[in-house]
Amino acid sequence: MLPAYCAFKKIKFHYDSPSKPMNKKNTMTPKKELVADWPALTRTFIRPENEAARSTLIKYMEQILFGLHDFLKTHVGFTEEISLKDLADRFTDSLISQNPEKKLADVITDLIEDIAPHAVNVASPYFVGHMTSAIPFFMVHLKTIVAALNQNVVKIETSKVVSVVEKRVLAKIHRLIYRKNDAFYNEHIQSTDTTLGCFTENGTLSNLTALWVARNTRFSPTNGFDGVEKEGLRAAYQAYGIERSVVLVSKRGHYSLNKAGGLLGIGNQNIVAVDVDEKNRIDLIALEKTIKALTKSPEKTAIWAIVGIAGTTETGSVDPLSKLGEICDRNRIHFHVDAAWGGPTLMSEKYSHLLSGIELADSVTIDGHKQFYMPMSCGMVYFKDPTIMDNVIYHANYVNRPGSVDLGIKSPSGSREANSLILDSALKIMGSRGYGLLIDHGIETARKFADEIDKRPDLQIITPPELNILTYRLCPFDLQEKLAGSDAEQAFSINEKLNDINRRIQRLQREAGNSFVSRTTLKAKHPTEQDIVVLRVVIMNPMTTIEILREIIDEQENIYKNTFA
């Protein structure tokens, strides 16, 4: 017998007893219904008490691990075989059933047979459109451990050693970025007063946290002013004699920075987008001009952060971090680096130099669920100065007491799962070299892919890979030649046509369900300012080979021939 709630016996529940008439709504025969039953329910909270029960639970886990894997191996899954509309029509019941609808075994079977086939197989090596990929299967084991332990790392009283482990892994990644000496880490790794960084849900919240800290540092308490966190932005502007405050980032900045500007009350129009050079890196001359224009005294504008990007979402470009660091230092501006994507490149012995200058950052965002190959979702943010998070301290009577190891004291989050345990374990299992090999594969495969695209007359590279992301478009050779000799008006019209072609190719390929490439829109400057629709490939899955990438562009060329030519 199962010791589980999933084993709801098919018996009458006490309030269904013959002496009591059944609720009129329940007209189905009670015999076949599942009913909520206290003894069965409580058994779901304890461990299985005999071998039969154990093996049933293990059978379920086997179903999950392999039933799911077997299915996922076979398809990409973003197919229109069932349209999203038809799918949505199947999920329109808005009532929670009173009694159990299904047993656990049936729920798992449904998830594997009915949900998984319509989910997206992000693990497929043909799924190269987004920053979500296959993960090593031991990550699933580690996530299971985190769930089974169910620690809440907001406070030591619900996590104890896990908070200590979290502080260690924060130090390890901090050291990867900042390479301070042993004395520094000995002092701070387990200090209850200082903080090297924090875990968040994702890069968006990491960027928010970095800017929150930066805002509060800029508008810290001063003569008669208790600081922006306490008194708010209006009082802060008055105290500091300004009328506007801004953050600067290149046009390739992630949209989460705008969201942070909105949330933090400075207004998202004050996240000022600076032009990029031809390599999609922030244009340093434009940046210096912007700084100069904004700090003219009558304007009364404070620039309190500049964001450099280490791996832009759309093109994988890396801003000139050393130079940005120098500019920030010279102007006394908080320097944040959004390395949500590119951060783990630091573990590559061959390519870590691409991020050179990141150690100058006052704060750095890195995502665990991206190139640390952790399961969704895990963000992190690191700070050069271990005391700077003092600007976002919160205490409460029952938790987060001053001087404790309670990690919730300096964090945008409250209750939080112990994803740090996954990263700590993964670093041990992989070693930095293991991660480095994955980074190398991505960068080198992207370069080979760019060469392959270059060889094909009807494809055109738009942004060559700097890390492991590139964009290109289908642009038939005759149109490429035409474009070269066009004036602005003609070029505009040809590009509009190409935009339409590439939008449709991306959609048709996705709907065919064999592979998935994403699309985005970049701005062309010559011969005229214009949105260019491009196909975007992100190479992070170690199973994605150049052969697979060739198949993917073969398919795109075929779609073009069959649809447009």
Place this chain on the structure above:
Amino acid sequence: MLPAYCAFKKIKFHYDSPSKPMNKKNTMTPKKELVADWPALTRTFIRPENEAARSTLIKYMEQILFGLHDFLKTHVGFTEEISLKDLADRFTDSLISQNPEKKLADVITDLIEDIAPHAVNVASPYFVGHMTSAIPFFMVHLKTIVAALNQNVVKIETSKVVSVVEKRVLAKIHRLIYRKNDAFYNEHIQSTDTTLGCFTENGTLSNLTALWVARNTRFSPTNGFDGVEKEGLRAAYQAYGIERSVVLVSKRGHYSLNKAGGLLGIGNQNIVAVDVDEKNRIDLIALEKTIKALTKSPEKTAIWAIVGIAGTTETGSVDPLSKLGEICDRNRIHFHVDAAWGGPTLMSEKYSHLLSGIELADSVTIDGHKQFYMPMSCGMVYFKDPTIMDNVIYHANYVNRPGSVDLGIKSPSGSREANSLILDSALKIMGSRGYGLLIDHGIETARKFADEIDKRPDLQIITPPELNILTYRLCPFDLQEKLAGSDAEQAFSINEKLNDINRRIQRLQREAGNSFVSRTTLKAKHPTEQDIVVLRVVIMNPMTTIEILREIIDEQENIYKNTFA
């Protein structure tokens, strides 16, 4: 053979080959070292290819499910057997090793044998100090499925059906709260234009989201003003002719509301704490007075939200929600209910009336990892008006496109795991009645416990349970009598002594490691204003019986006798 990275062969890595001298730092014999190895690494990304490999993986999962459970069954774990300081001293290595340190099997063994014993056994029925408890073990299975699917619900292209399932479960919980009719849910459940709520990491971020939406609704675009999200708070105050804006909540409000005030730029001092009545509910007369005082015209203050609490963190009290709703409606103020804790009470047939009036709220926070018994961590926020989240819309070129089902369009988060799949499945497995039984057990056991405390002369109830939380303190009978006849000064001194006693009892009990009760500080008004240290019990574990609770207070009385008497 294991098809896994965990199976790192003990072979020399190519750059350790004899032709190349080893790095001088690596002086250990290479034979015994684990090395990063590409073929082994890539195998960790695919499914196991033979039966032997499968059974090894299953063996690990068995180790996790039962090794961990067997251990957790036996102790609470917040013990000072190893002090936190000694524990911290063991986790001070800040370097990521280059090559793998351990195999997966050894990492799992370490987690079970070395980490778990020093984690906190929140699953123990003797762990009654916090809002973290045992979870049904099928939750661990469901979390494993979420990890194995690894969908990113920020966008449809990395989640497809899972986004559709998420919209359905949002509708189910929305209906539990707001009980709108079929037509309403048919219109909105799968609408791409409207939103009934969103998942967040936790209650803290749900409260932030609710207040973010409320702030933006209050300072929405108007004549020549593009709205606070775009232009910021300074411009908003100018456009609306005010100098200050505030949110009102009782003194029992969660600290996340202050944090939200700080983050959102209004300043946390503008989260104004209103007095509570003797039942720890917001004092409505004090509230009306505060509203009147703040809206006197020369003050130029906007009150843009009032927060009601359905289950305060410290005392489990429920504010008079119907009356708060009426006051908000009359004053045209956004009404937010923080039901992070109490929300699931709505599933109890006996006690749902305790939350009556919650349907008047413009927004409601509920936590999945609290009384939905989901694994850490899952917050949610719901909105009465399905269009109100339009005030926090963000788009990007490559994601969150207008008119799509991309759930990231209206959310504080970016990448996000599909915890909605866990809740959707759990509702099917449990039924609302299953959850209702858990709620009933908590409330009824808390009442029995209060009766038991009342019977004991040396214990004193401070806040009787309204839901399933109560506070009390050890207060020897003779001191209780003394207190009754004391003047303010004498009472102050006796209470100080009692505070010390209760602080020490809580600590000593925790250190003994058999059970865990938390402590917090409440404000006494009579005979003098004073902080009172109380012991706090949260009853959510169905295995926590009145017999266990008696043991817990027996132990406290014994600690008192042995230490102080």
